[in-house]
Amino acid sequence: MKVTLSLLAAAALAGTVSAESAMESLRKLKLETWTAESEAGAFDVDRYEPLMASAACVNGRAGEYRCSNVDMADFLRHQDMGSSTRRGNDIWGWTSATGREFGAVGQTDGTAFVEVLRDGSLVYLGRLPTQTTSSSWRDMKTIGDYLYVGAESSRHGLQVFDMKRLLTINPSSPRVFSTSTDLTAHFSGFGNSHNIVAHEEANMIYAVGATSATSCRGGLYMVDVSNPARPTSPGCLSAGGYVHDAQCVTYSGPDTRYTGRQICFNFNENTLDIVDVTSKTRPVTLSSTTYNGAAYTHQGWLSDGSMRFLLLDDELDEQRGTGPARNRRTTTYIVDVANLQRPVFTGYYQSPAIAIDHNQYTLNGLSYQANYGSGLRIIDVRTLSRDPTGAGIREVGYFDCHPEDDSVGGRTEFVGTWSVYPYFRSGFILLNSIERGVFSLRYTG
DSSP, rough: OOOOOOHHHHHHHHHTTTTSOHHHHHHHHHHHHHHHHHHHHSSSSSSSSOOOSOBBTTTEEEEEEEEEEEEEEEEEEEETTOOOOOOEEEEEEEEEOOOEEEEEEETTEEEEEEEOOOOOOOEEEEEEEOOOOOSSOEEEEEEETTTEEEEESTTTTTEEEEGGGGGGOTTSSOOOOTTTTSSEEEEEESSOOSHHHHHEEGGGGEEEEEESGGGGTSSSEEEEEESSSOOOOEEEOOTTTOOOOEEEEOOOSSSGGGTTTEEEEEOOOSOEEEEEEESSSSOEEEEOOOOTTOSSSSEESSTTTOOOOEEEEEEEEHTTTTTGGGGEEEEEEEEEEESSSOEEEEEEEEEEEEOOOOOEEEEEEEEEEETTTTTTEEEEOGGGGOTTTTTTTTEEEEEEEEGGGGGOOOOOOSEEEEEEOOOOOOOOEEEEEEESHHHEEEEOO
């Protein structure tokens, strides 16, 4: 790439933080980066070769991609999944009652659907176009058999799509679904949203960053989807201001004062806010905590079912060089949330790679991290219970889908991996790349 994206991004940031919101500044950084990528041909038709066969990770390589303990089962380009913009974003998965596995692949102009076959190969089934206009930010989650899709597009609202519709599609005739006649429902209580958060046990969707709902201030916009055909909004949390992402659970952790309560861990740009949302009309903020190195508190996930520790991503600390991320290596912050009213930042883990972190999800003692230019990074976090400093965390596998920065050891740029989905029983992992498409991967460690 001819443009040095990190310098371009730094220039875009200068002079904007005080005059604009943190999210507006971050949005400009990313759009500047993707404009430069576009000018360099990263999203051109046929820019990337289709995969002819699966590629095991051998001697640190799976085809052209650097790897460790992660095989590549298949790959589909964004253009092969019907996208005219050929740009990806979020991803999520769904498993049918009979065990068939499907991916919902976010793209700027809609959501593509793929099936993951028993050998990990991918079959494109069709797509659900954007409700209004294209957006670089599209997010989706599932509750039961339904997919819920939001986007930063004006007036987009919440698309409700019945994933069982995919079960009868003939792969030789992929289907483009209608945004009017093929949706189970379209909820228009809010317009744009930055992320969609699902609390499956409570049948609740929380749209966050929905700045069009001005009274909510970008906080938790609550949508009850107990009846997917008739979503309703029972309330909103505006007290903490803009929420970028969240994880919401029925609490069963060590703070027994809140056992059985509905608790959300909110990532609020420069703080971790913990909120009791059991009462939708009267949510209560239990704590709001910042940390050394805070630049843009982005996302995080509880490390395991004990709900004792939380892993937190900061999306700008590596690029700005704040706190422990001054060396630009991807930094994951560790939070002891045993006391929901007084969480404590106990340490951090740093990746061997230079990259910005984005999303992570945990399963069976492992955190599956989507770290932009360094790809999927899998870390073993099982030592936290005896060493909360993070000193015992180790990387056990990775797959780097962005070889363009390999020769310089990585860059802190918004390129490469957007997100991953690690929850299929088959063990296959879906990774959505901004530039390339969707990868089907398997951890072999």
